[in-house]
Amino acid sequence: xxxxxxxxxxxxxxxTRILDLAEELLLERGFNAFSYQHLARELGxxxxxIHYHYPSKDDxxxxxxxxxxxxxxxxxxxxxxxxxxxxxxxxxxxxxYDGHLSHDRxxxxxxxxxxxxxxxxxxxxxxxxxxxxxxxxxxxxxLAVGRATGTMRFVGSPAxxxxxxxxxxxxxxxxxxxxxxxxxxxxxxxxxLELFQP
Amino acid sequence: xxxxxxxxxxxxxxxTRILDLAEELLLERGFNAFSYQHLARELGxxxxxIHYHYPSKDDxxxxxxxxxxxxxxxxxxxxxxxxxxxxxxxxxxxxxYDGHLSHDRxxxxxxxxxxxxxxxxxxxxxxxxxxxxxxxxxxxxxLAVGRATGTMRFVGSPAxxxxxxxxxxxxxxxxxxxxxxxxxxxxxxxxxLELFQP
DNA sequence: AACAAAACTTACTAATTAGTAAGTAAGTTG
DNA sequence: CAACTTACTTACTAATTAGTAAGTTTTGTT
Numbered sequence: 001x002x003x004x005x006x007x008x009x010x011x012x013x014x015x016t017r018i019l020d021l022a023e024e025l026l027l028e029r030g031f032n033a034f035s036y037q038h039l040a041r042e043l044g045x046x047x048x049x050i051h052y053h054y055p056s057k058d059d060x061x062x063x064x065x066x067x068x069x070x071x072x073x074x075x076x077x078x079x080x081x082x083x084x085x086x087x088x089x090x091x092x093x094x095x096x097y098d099g100h101l102s103h104d105r106x107x108x109x110x111x112x113x114x115x116x117x118x119x120x121x122x123x124x125x126x127x128x129x130x131x132x133x134x135x136x137x138x139x140x141x142x143l144a145v146g147r148a149t150g151t152m153r154f155v156g157s158p159a160x161x162x163x164x165x166x167x168x169x170x171x172x173x174x175x176x177x178x179x180x181x182x183x184x185x186x187x188x189x190x191x192x193l194e195l196f197q198p
Numbered sequence: 199x200x201x202x203x204x205x206x207x208x209x210x211x212x213x214t215r216i217l218d219l220a221e222e223l224l225l226e227r228g229f230n231a232f233s234y235q236h237l238a239r240e241l242g243x244x245x246x247x248i249h250y251h252y253p254s255k256d257d258x259x260x261x262x263x264x265x266x267x268x269x270x271x272x273x274x275x276x277x278x279x280x281x282x283x284x285x286x287x288x289x290x291x292x293x294x295y296d297g298h299l300s301h302d303r304x305x306x307x308x309x310x311x312x313x314x315x316x317x318x319x320x321x322x323x324x325x326x327x328x329x330x331x332x333x334x335x336x337x338x339x340x341l342a343v344g345r346a347t348g349t350m351r352f353v354g355s356p357a358x359x360x361x362x363x364x365x366x367x368x369x370x371x372x373x374x375x376x377x378x379x380x381x382x383x384x385x386x387x388x389x390x391l392e393l394f395q396p
Numbered sequence: 397a398a399c400a401a402a403a404c405t406t407a408c409t410a411a412t413t414a415g416t417a418a419g420t421a422a423g424t425t426g
Numbered sequence: 427c428a429a430c431t432t433a434c435t436t437a438c439t440a441a442t443t444a445g446t447a448a449g450t451t452t453t454g455t456t
Binding site for chain 1: 227230
């Protein structure tokens with residue numbers, strides 16, 4: 001979920017630059033709204049160069065989701081995230097979505113792909129399912145501990161609450177795109193209010 | 199929001215059949231994933247016939263959203279909806295989303311268009327904003343009365359709660375598409391549980 | 397029956413799409 | 427230095443896209 005890993009940033013090679021731009025276009029315009037030509041033009045290479053690195057758009061799309069899944073796992077296991085108390089882990093999650101919002105109101109990966117899901121290659125579909133499942137499981141665990149330690153309050157199971165919250169956050173970024181940043185903030189505040197009410 | 203108005207159903211003319219099929223493809227595959235050829239082939243006419251009724255895809259898309267907006271207003275003002283107590287109005291809303299789910303797991307109009315929003319003609323964007331705004335205002339009113347009359351319980355403003363709930367419902371249909379019907383039911387139950395808890 | 401308007405089809409553009417095959421230039425390695 | 431690999435470009439297909447113009451059939455009206 002994090003946008004950039006600020007580790008030793010070498011000048012990115014073409015392969016990575018393709019993936020970065022494709023991700024940008026995916027999150028800003030949708031998977032069926034950009035072509036190899038778009039990528040090539042903006043990167044200053046020929047379309048065939050993209051095909052060299054990612055033979056088909058299926059390959060490119062799958063690489064995109066796979067990288068995001070790798071990032072999620074890395075982020076989740078980061079000491080500065082994993083070692084936090086539940087309420088701060090939750091805030092760290094909200095910060096990621098807030099980062100998307102600030103970044104030209106990008107939607108999240110899930111929100112970008114869900115509507116067009118049936119037009120996606122099966123390998124992308126499978127990866128996206130895994131991504132969503134792992135994220136939900138992580139949050140469910142956070143919520144379970146949060147409630148057990150008394151910092152969070154909610155009815156129903158942690159799994160149900162996690163699913164509901166993540167769905168709301170994905171949707172909130174979409175609403176922000178259609179309107180402006182305000183409804184996103186309103187929704188997030190509402191979620192927070194309900195989760196941390198006394 | 200209702201899928202079909204069961205009034206005196208004459209055999210639909212081509213103009214309507216185009217709109218019906220376009221809506222089906224929009225809600226099942228996304229706006230950028232169907233073409234005039236797809237429509238024409240399935241309707242047994244030539245692509246130029248579609249252009250005759252809807253000169254450009256912009257026109258078609260706009261007509262699609264406009265019709266949905268008309269349906270929303272009609273549904274909302276229907277005696278069998280408008281005259282209901284708030285909790286039953288809310289259940290009527292949930293029934294609409296449940297109808298989408300049953301109908302081959304279609305997403306709602308908002309969920310279908312939000313991700314690709316920036317690729318849409320401005321007239322579609324404007325109509326979709328109006329659609330979402332009016333639906334939110336309606337639900338806010340329902341929630342306000344529901345809380346005032348003691349049948350519903352929630353913290354925060356009715357407007358914030360309405361925005362949150364509708365966003366969650368739109369997202370829930372997307373989750374259903376990516377996984378299966380189960381998470382949709384889980385999310386809706388969670389929403390209900392929180393709204394009607396004692 | 398005459399006429400006009402509505403609802404198309406036929407036949408076409410020009411642009412864009414994903415993808416391929418063959419060639420080339422620059423590094424890398426034995 | 428020779429052979430090989432990597433990372434491309436050039437040049438091309440075949441399909442699909444939205445859209446148009448002109449002609450034809452169907453329908454409704456007087």
